[in-house]
Amino acid sequence: MRAVYLDNNATTRPDPDVVAAMLPYLVEHFGNPSSAHAFGAASRQGMKTARERVAALVGARFADEILFTSGGTESDNAAIRAGLAAKPDRNEIVVSAVEHPAILALVGRLEAEGRIRVRRIPVLPCGCLDRELYRAALSPRVAIVSIMWANNETGVVHPVEALAEEAKAVGAIFHTDAVQAAGREPIDVDRSAIDLLSLSSHKLHGPKGAGALYVRRGFRFTALISGGKQERARRGGTENVPAIVGFGKAAEIAAPRLRGDAARMRALRDRLEGGLIGRIRDALALGARAARLPNTSAIAFADVEAEAVATMLAREGIAVSTGSACSAGSNAPSHVLKAMAGPMAEFGAVRFSLSRDSDDDDIDRALSVAPEIVARLRRGAPRAAVARTPDQPEVAHV
Numbered sequence: 001m002r003a004v005y006l007d008n009n010a011t012t013r014p015d016p017d018v019v020a021a022m023l024p025y026l027v028e029h030f031g032n033p034s035s036a037h038a039f040g041a042a043s044r045q046g047m048k049t050a051r052e053r054v055a056a057l058v059g060a061r062f063a064d065e066i067l068f069t070s071g072g073t074e075s076d077n078a079a080i081r082a083g084l085a086a087k088p089d090r091n092e093i094v095v096s097a098v099e100h101p102a103i104l105a106l107v108g109r110l111e112a113e114g115r116i117r118v119r120r121i122p123v124l125p126c127g128c129l130d131r132e133l134y135r136a137a138l139s140p141r142v143a144i145v146s147i148m149w150a151n152n153e154t155g156v157v158h159p160v161e162a163l164a165e166e167a168k169a170v171g172a173i174f175h176t177d178a179v180q181a182a183g184r185e186p187i188d189v190d191r192s193a194i195d196l197l198s199l200s201s202h203k204l205h206g207p208k209g210a211g212a213l214y215v216r217r218g219f220r221f222t223a224l225i226s227g228g229k230q231e232r233a234r235r236g237g238t239e240n241v242p243a244i245v246g247f248g249k250a251a252e253i254a255a256p257r258l259r260g261d262a263a264r265m266r267a268l269r270d271r272l273e274g275g276l277i278g279r280i281r282d283a284l285a286l287g288a289r290a291a292r293l294p295n296t297s298a299i300a301f302a303d304v305e306a307e308a309v310a311t312m313l314a315r316e317g318i319a320v321s322t323g324s325a326c327s328a329g330s331n332a333p334s335h336v337l338k339a340m341a342g343p344m345a346e347f348g349a350v351r352f353s354l355s356r357d358s359d360d361d362d363i364d365r366a367l368s369v370a371p372e373i374v375a376r377l378r379r380g381a382p383r384a385a386v387a388r389t390p391d392q393p394e395v396a397h398v
């Protein structure tokens with residue numbers, strides 16, 4: 001059975017050229033980049049090239065605006081805390097209701113500690129941000145606004161450049177989580193009013209364990225991790241040089257082919273989505289009327305739990321995810337689907353997410369298998385047949 005990987009919003013396959021670029025930094029260039037000798041210099045050079053490549057991918061004017069981190073989650077945490085530190089006389093944070101838990105869990109914790117007030121802006125059933133409520137939430141009390149570039153569950157893209165302008169008008173800092181957008185959507189941060197932007201290597205065919213935070217020059221940044229003077233004293237700790245080098249290579253590969261890859265993924269995604277909706281009655285593509293990433297399709301099937309569909313697809317060798325947070329045997333819809341409050345939110349949604357590796361055979365296979373699975377479940381497949389296996393994680397917001 002041919003394995004079909006349609007879960008690229010969870011993670012992507014490292015490009016073979018990325019792996020090849022990393023290898024020398026695991027073998028001969030093992031020096032600590034802070035060391036003064038030649039071993040250190042080789043590692044430093046690898047990081048310098050990586051920084052320039054990541055800066056180029058997002059249109060940063062200066063390479064030193066790229067701060068390397070351990071991934072998207074750390075970048076998001078660093079951004080929120082740095083934003084609060086930069087505006088000590090303000091105590092409100094504005095976020096969307098559909099942010100990744102890397103943002104929502106942190107701001108929830110800060111709120112519970114009584115440190116800040118959080119304004120969570122709802123989305124409309126299309127998945128788009130409620131612009132009126134967004135504008136109403138902006139005030140001189142807001143320290144930082146954090147709105148994601150693209151949502152990981154639905155692919156819905158928010159107009160962050162316009163949102164950043166509005167946030168700047170009240171003197172707030174603007175952060176965007178561009179983890180799902182980078183390498184799939186053109187990003188030109190220098191042309192925007194965005195102050196801080198999060199990236200993660202493993203979503204764009206780089207290795208896990210590396211990410212970056214774009215920090216606009218002039219921003220008074222307070223480190224999340226205290227320690228040595230690495231990353232120009234903005235992040236303590238010896239850098240993960242091989243992963244950073246791989247991240248840089250991934251950025252270098254993605255940049256020139258971005259538009260072509262996006263067009264190819266969009267055509268495949270649209271064929272998959274159109275095919276499923278055409279073959280399965282009462283199937284709804286979430287966020288399909290909004291601006292969306294070219295690679296993502298989240299589909300709800302009436303009367304069928306998305307989790308059951310995903311489990312049965314997995315048995316057929318087709319890897320997807322769901323927009324459900326499953327706990328204690330109940331499949332509650334994710335916070336994103338709840339926030340969209342669409343007609344079929346209670347069933348969850350099956351997320352198909354493509355990459356530049358996806359091809360027509362993947363789509364044909366999904367189209368040949370999924371309709372029959374949904375039909376079988378609708379006829380009443382016994383619940384036990386689709387129960388989670390013990391090694392399946394409980395919550396998958398990736």
Ligand code: PLP
Binds near residue numbers: 009100148211397
């Ligand atoms: N933000 C978004 C939108 C994501 O989809 C993810 C990954 O699931 C993250 C942040 C976290 O990134 P990382 O896995 O690199 O910590």
